Amino acid sequence: MTASMSLNHVEAVGLQSRMFGTSIRRYNWVEDKSEANRLYNSSLTTTLASLITCTAACSNAIDCTAATYNNSTKECNCINNTTSFTSQLGNMLWRRKFDGFIFDAQLGWYIRLFVNTSHTHAEAESVCGNHGARLAVLDTSDKLSYVTGLPDYRPDIFCYVGAMDEQSDGLFTWSTGTSVTNWMLDEPNGLHLDEDCVAIFNNYLIDLPCSHSNNFVCEIEYK
Incomplete structure (x- = not known):
């Protein structure tokens, strides 16, 4: 070594x-x-x-x-x-x-924010998968605050996370099955057709189309 x-x-x-x-x-x-x-x-x-x-x-x-x-x-x-x-x-x-992944023991995960590349939601899932990871599940305020506190995080840029409403329109859940909270005021709003994915924006969560190319954040759970 x-x-x-x-x-x-x-x-x-x-x-x-x-x-x-x-x-x-x-x-x-x-x-x-x-x-x-x-x-x-x-x-x-x-x-x-x-x-x-x-x-x-x-x-x-x-x-x-x-x-x-x-x-x-x-x-x-x-x-x-x-x-x-x-x-x-x-x-x-x-x-x-x-x-590029960093470990946080309190939250029990390795996390990586991808800020120099933009992908659709499906492409971002694939990139995470290639690292043995998944799009981040920010199902607590602590996890959301951790990501928005990372040095590379930019509040004015959309950043995909691991939640969708694919099972029932308007009912957003994380890939683990838990419901999405910590929405921005008046979100989710379905402002555009097929806003089935979720991203961080200005330190909160919003819904947006899955076809847009955005930054994203991946996680690996520590077991």
């Missing part, structure tokens, strides 16, 4: 065989400064190492989704969630990314 580092970014190559079949994947580790100075109660391994060695080792840990590293003590912890923690001065959290 190999690794390289810049100030807030670490790249590591390792073997991953849990979710995606045994394959070599290139992981990018991104520092999450919002969760500094925490020791998480979900450590898979604890070692003393350099940051590069730490992230390279955690890339190969089957259940590892993030890592903490303390520049002072050199303590490395490969962790599988960030839901329970105590205070630990100097610890920094590094989240693992691959193929």
Whole structure:
């Protein structure tokens, strides 16, 4: 395995065989400064190492989704969630990314926002599927807020998500079968014929035609 580092970014190559079949994947580790100075109660391994060695080792840990590293003590912890923690001065959290997807432990998913390409809803579903993913199911306010809080998100651009009214006209459900909430005011409105798909716009959900080409967001559930 190999690794390289810049100030807030670490790249590591390792073997991953849990979710995606045994394959070599290139992981990018991104520092999450919002969760500094925490020791998480979900450590898979604890070692003393350099940051590069730490992230390279955690890339190969089957259940590892993030890592903490303390520049002072050199303590490395490969962790599988960030839901329970105590205070630990100097610890920094590094989240693992691959193929543009970044993991969030609280929401239990890998997420990727596609902003430099536009596709119809069916094409977007296919792109997500090629990554072993699906169009994102934003069935809670926390999930919607997470996506609209991503650095690449633009509120003035339509972004497809994984909901339609294909079963019953006007009754929108996520691909998981749950009902869609968090609509923009006066949505869904069926303003144009066949507005059977759903997109984020101005931080809320709207209905729109599936044939339009838009940005989109994919998710992979962590199991």
